[in-house]
Amino acid sequence: MKALGIILAGGNNSKMQELSSKRAIAAMPIGGSYRCIDFALSNMSNSHIQKVAVLTQYNARSLNEHLSSSKWWDFGRKQGGLYVFNPTVTSDNAWWYRGTADAMYRNVDFLKRSHEPYVIIAAGDCVYKMDYNKILEYHIEKKADITIVCKDMPVGEDVSRFGVVRMNEDSRIVEFEEKPMVAQSNTISAGIYIIRRRQLIEMLERCAEENRHDFVTDILIRYKNMKRIYGYKMEEYWSNIATVESYYRTNMDFLKPEVRKYFSNEPKIYSKVDDLPPAKYNVGSEVRNSLISSGCIINSKVENSILFKKAFVGKNCVIKNSIILNDVYIGDNTHIENCIVESRDTLRANTYFSGGDGIKVVYEHNERYVI
Amino acid sequence: MIRKEMIAMLLAGGQGSRLGVLTSEVAKPAVTFGGKYRIIDFPLSNCVNSGIDTVGVLTQYQPLRLNTHIGIGIPWDLDRNHGGVTVLPPYEKSDNSEWYTGTANAIYQNLNYIENYHPEYVLILSGDHIYKMNYEVMLDFHKENNADVTIAAMPVPWEEANRFGLVITDENKQIQEFEEKPEHPRSNLASMGIYIFNWSVLREALVTMSEQRGCDFGKHIIPYCRENGRRLFAYEYNGYWKDVGTLGSYWEANMELIDLIPEFNLYEEYWKIYTKSEAIEPQYIAADAVTERCIIGEGAGIYGKVYGSVIGPGVIIGKDTVVRDSIIMQNTKIGENVVVNKSIIAENVKIGDNVELGIGEEVENKLNKDVYSFGLVTIGENSVVPPGVKVGKNTAISGETTAKDYKDGALASGESIIKAGDRI
Numbered sequence: 001m002k003a004l005g006i007i008l009a010g011g012n013n014s015k016m017q018e019l020s021s022k023r024a025i026a027a028m029p030i031g032g033s034y035r036c037i038d039f040a041l042s043n044m045s046n047s048h049i050q051k052v053a054v055l056t057q058y059n060a061r062s063l064n065e066h067l068s069s070s071k072w073w074d075f076g077r078k079q080g081g082l083y084v085f086n087p088t089v090t091s092d093n094a095w096w097y098r099g100t101a102d103a104m105y106r107n108v109d110f111l112k113r114s115h116e117p118y119v120i121i122a123a124g125d126c127v128y129k130m131d132y133n134k135i136l137e138y139h140i141e142k143k144a145d146i147t148i149v150c151k152d153m154p155v156g157e158d159v160s161r162f163g164v165v166r167m168n169e170d171s172r173i174v175e176f177e178e179k180p181m182v183a184q185s186n187t188i189s190a191g192i193y194i195i196r197r198r199q200l201i202e203m204l205e206r207c208a209e210e211n212r213h214d215f216v217t218d219i220l221i222r223y224k225n226m227k228r229i230y231g232y233k234m235e236e237y238w239s240n241i242a243t244v245e246s247y248y249r250t251n252m253d254f255l256k257p258e259v260r261k262y263f264s265n266e267p268k269i270y271s272k273v274d275d276l277p278p279a280k281y282n283v284g285s286e287v288r289n290s291l292i293s294s295g296c297i298i299n300s301k302v303e304n305s306i307l308f309k310k311a312f313v314g315k316n317c318v319i320k321n322s323i324i325l326n327d328v329y330i331g332d333n334t335h336i337e338n339c340i341v342e343s344r345d346t347l348r349a350n351t352y353f354s355g356g357d358g359i360k361v362v363y364e365h366n367e368r369y370v371i
Numbered sequence: 372m373i374r375k376e377m378i379a380m381l382l383a384g385g386q387g388s389r390l391g392v393l394t395s396e397v398a399k400p401a402v403t404f405g406g407k408y409r410i411i412d413f414p415l416s417n418c419v420n421s422g423i424d425t426v427g428v429l430t431q432y433q434p435l436r437l438n439t440h441i442g443i444g445i446p447w448d449l450d451r452n453h454g455g456v457t458v459l460p461p462y463e464k465s466d467n468s469e470w471y472t473g474t475a476n477a478i479y480q481n482l483n484y485i486e487n488y489h490p491e492y493v494l495i496l497s498g499d500h501i502y503k504m505n506y507e508v509m510l511d512f513h514k515e516n517n518a519d520v521t522i523a524a525m526p527v528p529w530e531e532a533n534r535f536g537l538v539i540t541d542e543n544k545q546i547q548e549f550e551e552k553p554e555h556p557r558s559n560l561a562s563m564g565i566y567i568f569n570w571s572v573l574r575e576a577l578v579t580m581s582e583q584r585g586c587d588f589g590k591h592i593i594p595y596c597r598e599n600g601r602r603l604f605a606y607e608y609n610g611y612w613k614d615v616g617t618l619g620s621y622w623e624a625n626m627e628l629i630d631l632i633p634e635f636n637l638y639e640e641y642w643k644i645y646t647k648s649e650a651i652e653p654q655y656i657a658a659d660a661v662t663e664r665c666i667i668g669e670g671a672g673i674y675g676k677v678y679g680s681v682i683g684p685g686v687i688i689g690k691d692t693v694v695r696d697s698i699i700m701q702n703t704k705i706g707e708n709v710v711v712n713k714s715i716i717a718e719n720v721k722i723g724d725n726v727e728l729g730i731g732e733e734v735e736n737k738l739n740k741d742v743y744s745f746g747l748v749t750i751g752e753n754s755v756v757p758p759g760v761k762v763g764k765n766t767a768i769s770g771e772t773t774a775k776d777y778k779d780g781a782l783a784s785g786e787s788i789i790k791a792g793d794r795i
Contacts, residue, residue, distance in 0.1 A: 031671070033654030071445065234551050255655075264670065275446070275645045277637035278666040278682075279654060280629070289658040294407075294669055299636065306653070350565035 003136060003194070004080075004116040006045040009124030010057030015161075015243035018342065018363045023062035025242055026124030027095040029343070030310050031254040031263065032291045034067050038073075039123040039129070045073045046267035047132040049120065052081030053105045053110055057087055057096060066272055073270050083110065099213030111197060117199050119157055119173075121215070123191030128238040129190070129263060138232050139194045145227035146220065148173060148201075151238050161243065162188035163216055167231045173207050176221050176229075188218075189230070190238050191264045202245050205230050236263055238261035248340060248359045251306050251323050254291060277311055284315055294336055314349065329368050336362070373453050375425050375488040377510060378569070380481070383411055383498035384672050385432030389617045391742040392751030392769040392789065393435075393717055400498030401436040402621075403700045403718065404639060405628050406668040406683050409440055410615065411498045412646045415447045415456070417420045421506040422641055423494065425454030427484050429477045431461055431470060446647045458674070473585040475592045479577040484572065493573055495566040495588060501624055501635065502612040503642050510567060512606045519572045520593065520600035521692030522546065523565035525608045535561035536589060538605045548601040549593070560605055562589070563612060572601055611635040619745035621693060622715060625698050626653050629664050650684040668701070675707075689724070706758065713764075714748035722750075731763040734785035743767045743787065 009026035016025060036052070044052050053199030058065055070082035070336060075126065085107045087097045091333035097103035104111070104121075111119070118183040120132050120141075124224075139147040150167070153159050164177035164183045175184060193215075195203075203219050212218035220229065237259060241247040252257045263269055276295030282289065285298040295310035299319040308312070311324045322339045330336070331349030339362050341347070348366040353362050387399025394402060400411035411428075426449060430437050437458070442458035443449075452632035459481050461470050467515035478485075485493060489500050492513065494506055498794070502652060504523070512644070513521040524538050532553075539548040550556065566588060572580060576592050576599075583591050586647045597603055610628065611634050615621040628634055637644060650670035656662055660677040668676040668684030675692030683700040689707035696713045705711065712729030716722070729748045736743035743765050760777045762768070763784030770790025774780065 033651050049561055055718070258651075262653065273446075273648055273651060275643050275648075276670045278684075280638070280666045281662040281664065282631055283664055285663060287656040287662055288660065289654050291653040292656060292667070293653040295638070308653075 003049055003118035003120045003132065004114050004197070005040075005049045005125045005132075006051040006121045007037060007040045007044075007052065007054045007121060008102065008103065008191075009054050009063060009122065010060075010097055010100075010103060011125060011242070012058040013101070013242040016247065017244050018361045019244065019247065019340065022059070022342065024056065024058045024060055024124075026056075027060075027063040027066055028241055028247060030127055031251060032293045032306055032308055034269055035063075035065070036127065037124045038061065038269055039127050040124055041073045041075075042267070042269040042271075043128070043132065044120070045075065045270065047130075049132065050075075050077060051083070051116065052080075053083040053085055053107065054124070055085050055097070055100075055107065056252055057103070060086060071352045072272050077210050085110070089261055089278075094320065098150075099218075100215035101204055101207045102117070102213035104200070104215070105208045108201060108204055111125075111201050111204075114197065117197055117198050121193040121196055123240075125242050126191055126238060126240050128190070128234070129266075129267075129269070130234065132192075133193075134231060135192070135232050137187070140231070142230045144230040145195070146229045146232050147194040147222075148220065148229065149190040150187050150231040150233050151190045153188055153232065155186055155188065159183045159186055161187050162240070163220075164188055165231055169332065171231050173229045173231050176216075176224050178221065179214050186234075189220075190234060190241070191272070192293070193220075207239065207275045244340070244359055244361060248323060250323075254306065255289060255304065260291075274309060278318055285313075288322070294334075308343070375454060375490050376546050377423060377428070377486050377492040377494055377506075378425040378454070378485065378490045379423050379494040379506070380416075380438075380478055380485070380494055381411070381414055381418075381426055381428045381496045381498055382477060382530075383437060384434075384471055384477060385497075385499065386432040387499060387616065389742055390621060390741070391618060391749055392545070392767050393618070393621075393715065393749065395751050395769060396433060397752070398430065398432045398434060398498075399616075401440060403683055404501060404621075406614065406666050406681050406780050407648060407701075408644060408646045411543075411640050412438065412447075412499065412644055413501050413503070414498055415441075415449070416644045417502070417504050417506060417577035418494075418496075419449060419645070420449050421504075423490055423506060424449065424451055425490075426456045426479060428456060428457050428498075429459050429471065429481065431477070432625050434458070434460060440647055442647070446645045448645075454488065455482065472590075473587040474582075475577060475580065475586040475588050476583075478573075479581055479586065482574065482577065484494045485574075490570050493570050495563045495564075495568065497529060500563070500612060500614055500618060503610060503635075503644075504565070504608060504612075506565075506567075509565075509606045511610075513567045513604070516604045517554075517602065518567075519569050520603045521567040521606050522593070522603065523563045523608050523611055524560040524605045525563055526559050527561045529556065529559050531599065532559045532561070538562055540605045544605050544607065546597070546605050549563045549597075551589075560607065563608065564589075566593075567606075567694040572596065576700055611640070616716065618742065618747055618749060622698060622713075622745065622747060626679070626696065628681060629666055631678060644676045660688075675705075683688040683718070700752070712748075713746055714750065716748075716750045717752035717754070719751050719752055719767070720756070722756045723760075725759045726756055728756075729764055730761060733764045734783070736765045736767070736785050736787065738789070740765075740788040 075082035141182040239250040279296040286301040308326045310327040320337045326342035329346045339363045346366045384399040449456040537550045559659040613624045655669040660673045666681040671686045674690045685702040690710040694711040700718045704726035705722045710727040746764045755771040761781040767787040
């Protein structure tokens with residue numbers, strides 16, 4: 001492949017409530033056995049990109065742990081490999097990354113020392129499957145300076161948290177508005193960009209000189225009329241998880257057979273392998289329309305829910321329309337409905353959690369006496 | 372010079388013919404166990420967990436599955452700069468080229484491999500038992516007693532002792548005598564086929580006995596050591612240990628895993644069993660499915676009812692199908708409205724809609740009554756069972772069968788269908 005990859009995984013969003021206090025969004029668990037960044041990483045690996053840089057900043061512990069070995073995505077190679085760049089203090093800079101462009105600029109030596117002609121920049125908080133080669137072909141065919149992957153959202157969906165674009169009949173982007181008050185169209189940027197490496201370096205250096213730091217506002221929007229910026233419309237599944245509602249919904253999408261099939265077909269999404277035993281269903285287990293991951297032990301009722309790895313469900317519980325993250329212990333007689341239960345929680349016996357009409361993030365840290 | 376205190380040699384070349392069609396295309400150590408594991412994962416994981424990082428795996432019978440499973444040893448952390456796992460098949464030599472003719476002969480043919488590491492001790496393991504054991508503790512016992520050979524042995528019920536090879540020890544656990552399946556046992560300590568040798572002692576024995584045809588540890592090397600006045604000790608092991616050599620014991624050992632608190636607990640934190648997993652996605656349990664008393668592997672899709680069974684990764688169980696007391700291995704697809712009773716179904720099998728397995732009276736198997744008994748239906752890997760057929764008990768099916776192979780749409784109890792030449 002003629003491109004290297006950059007994954008922007010430093011972000012945080014207050015709309016994630018307590019969920020992001022533990023980890024960066026890119027490290028959020030998805031679909032029972034993945035982390036969000038696995039999708040971008042696997043797409044890169046499956047597109048035969050050999051060299052990938054992950055830019056991290058906000059609470060990267062969980063993310064770093066996940067990326068501690070590159071072998072799961074087949075990046076343990078002599079040619080290329082997986083690079084994780086945390087912000088560092090240098091002789092001439094003591095700031096954190098002040099924005100996405102700044103994050104890339106601070107690692108511009110990595111870009112300069114590479115020899116791949118193109119760069120694929122992808123956000124780490126989206127769930128999708130994509131062969132980047134197709135977009136690169138499109139990019140070359142359109143003689144574009146920058147190609148932005150776009151997605152038509154269903155009519156009526158609130159797009160005000162995205163970058164909203166409008167294209168002309170040649171697919172050139174004529175309008176780009178970041179997080180608009182009133183959106184002019186329902187086409188949004190999917191956070192995936194292709195750009196020539198030298199062009200990117202040039203733009204990043206210029207930005208830095210002018211003390212500008214954001215890739216979207218200071219490069220895409222600023223250069224919109226000067227450079228040839230094209231949109232590539234993707235039709236397949238794409239979802240951003242940066243709010244509690246969309247995180248919940250994206251996970252619940254995996255209960256739909258077509259979504260599950262789409263992601264489990266080749267090419268596969270890879271993730272770090274935990275050596276966990278198969279899931280165990282004891283007497284009293286009553287599981288309906290749910291995804292259960294390895295290492296779970298179930299003794300009661302689970303309905304329309306997703307149980308991540310190593311969940312323990314005690315006797316006489318009811319778990320409904322909920323997401324239970326990794327390594328959660330649920331005591332007997334507990335009722336959980338419309339909730340997201342944070343990882344490593346221990347829920348006491350005889351407790352009741354309900355999100356009512358919305359979704360409740362359950363964040364408990366009781367002592368665990370069992371096991 | 373690379374130097375390892377102890378290295379392990381894992382004998383994984385056996386066919387395990389008593390597992391019938393399950394091992395017609397794979398060696399016994401590569402047969403799956405407990406949903407996602409293969410039998411060889413247990414000794415390999417024991418090695419890493421005991422701090423042994425150099426393991427030679429001796430292969431011979433149908434090694435393809437084993438080779439791809441082991442690879443360079445990544446799942447067990449056995450991809451090392453020095454040591455790690457090495458697969459050792461028999462090879463051609465300038466003078467006498469031969470297959471491995473016996474367990475000890477296989478080790479003899481790989482003297483050079485062991486010499487590379489200049490070990491003090493060599494651990495001999497076999498790849499067909501299910502257990503968790505800390506070999507380091509056994510080595511400590513070996514050193515404490517200043518032993519030349521230590522044999523792991525476990526107490527068995529007295530009334531069953533006559534089925535085993537027994538060791539008779541003095542009060543210091545030094546071995547005085549051996550008895551092979553005696554009528555009147557004088558001890559209930561059965562040898563587990565796990566040995567620690569001082570390498571110099573083993574080497575001398577192997578070289579001296581090199582002319583012996585079919586040179587075997589139990590039959591030749593251990594008696595030789597005893598006759599030459601070596602210090603032989605028995606290390607008593609009291610944990611879970613299961614020989615899964617027959618279809619009955621294989622089935623039983625799997626079924627024990629689904630007990631509420633199994634004697635052999637895979638869910639413990641401190642002694643993990645590692646394996647190569649292909650599927651990582653969660654399993655899906657459909658709206659009208661039932662899963663009770665079972666363990667299910669990654670990526671499985673359950674649309675029917677499953678009771679008391681072990682289901683491997685990637686298995687699909689169709690709507691209105693009822694599975695009871697069965698073992699279903701990786702990527703097998705079972706159609707809709709199927710009845711599965713007490714069956715062992717190997718990998719990548721396709722069972723058509725409306726099939727009934729394991730029905731009717733129990734009748735002795737005509738092909739091989741010692742192998743296919745216990746009332747089980749055994750289906751070999753990559754087999755196909757056409758829709759609508761009825762299959763009785765103590766039966767075996769292997770190969771792509773069509774409706775024509777079933778007289779009146781049924782395979783009576785005790786009958787077998789073995790298709791394709793090379794399958795036994």
